[in-house]
Amino acid sequence: MTAPPIEIKDLHKYFGELEVLRGISTTIQQGEVVCLLGPSGSGKSTLLRCVNRLEEATAGSILIEGEDITDEDADVDGLRTRIGMVFQQFNLFPHLTVLRNLRIAQRKVLGRPTDEATRIAEEMLERVGLSDKIDEHPSRLSGGQQQRVAIARALCMNPDMMLFDEPTSALDPELIGEVLDVMRELAEAGMTMLVVTHEMGFALQVADRVIFMDEGVIVEEGPPNEVLRNPAHERTKRFLRAIEVE
């Protein structure tokens, strides 16, 4: 039996005196798409960033395919190549063309030869529908295009799972759809995904499970239809009502 992609066990995280994660436990199964919902400050982004150790957990553990990434001796760089990460602000490398953005980690981390890295970059760029932008610099692309390039860049490493940290929150409304489409295709192709988002439509249609967090704990989790249409907890109801009013 293979270990699940992500297994979070009693995770605690402090920023100084403030406890932002107060005992989170959950397991993400192979091929599962999980959306993390909750008000800002609920700890969902921090939880996501702990999974690839951009934030250090204070206590508890996170197993990536059975290996504890929070361990002092963990091969963090090696584990991170298996975890694709997409940021709210895209974070493309502005001094490199799209092709070089997609190639640099393949070359310097995986040691792939240039022609192989180029071939994979072209393939991933086609997957996100941006083959014609291969020689552009990121600053010449729209926000939606930049985010699709960022997804392609992560895919070039052949990750076993993908983390999305509010991938559409920095986008103009008319550019959100193209990014969500790419993510939907990725989900349909069987990618394991953990997504922090405010897009309820995406969560309803694509997620296998949603986790609602508030004040550093998981309030409730389950299939999106149950949690979003018929929440069990008063806190979840209030959050969903507030979003609908928007």
Added chain:
Amino acid sequence: MYGLLGLVVAAMVFFADWEQIRKSFFNVEIIKSMFPEVVTVGARNTIIYTALAFALGIVWALGLALMKLSSVAPYRWFATAYIELFRGLPALITIILVGFGLPLAFGWSIPGGTLGKGAIGLGIVAAAYMAETIRAGIQAVPRGQMEAARSLGMSSGTAMTYIILPQAFRIIIPPLTNELVLLIKDTSLLFVLGSTPQSKELTKFARDVMAAKVNATPLTVVAVMYLLITLPLTYLVRKLERKAEAEKR
């Protein structure tokens, strides 16, 4: 106010001894006698000292900047102490220390004559200034760049080399060019190290001709030489700064 200024200028023009000024500062015979050596020896050595000191300085400055940003406290302490020390001292003191202090203390002297001692002395000082510039450049690169690089599996060294530093250096090219201009002028301090006829830089070259001819014209000549080197660079800085300003918009 301007009327008064005009009057003063007019008086100076009227009372100045133009013949004396011409003979002392623009003596054509002396100007002719300085060529071509003022270029082939003086300017050449000034440029060589500057280039070598800058090359040594920037490599050492990069090391200091990375130490200053290190998570290891003793590295930070060392870099801070170094930078404060050599920015606080006159450059001349450091050059004398390298040129004469070390040989006196240890009976060992840096090889390479004026070039070796001078480039190292100036490089030590320039590194202190440039380290702060490089540190500021590294910190001006958004934090998300390092996070994106690390999340692709890059080690911190790989991320620094291929992602952060190329962006940081683009940001600091204008201030670094300013450091280069300061360094060109500071090579005039190297006269204290003594020189052979072949190792004189511009200022020492001028002083020797002044002494020989008992005339101030060589000062005019080397002043023009310095400006020929520094003005294009300061012009370049202004252009780069304007370009960076335009890119921000």
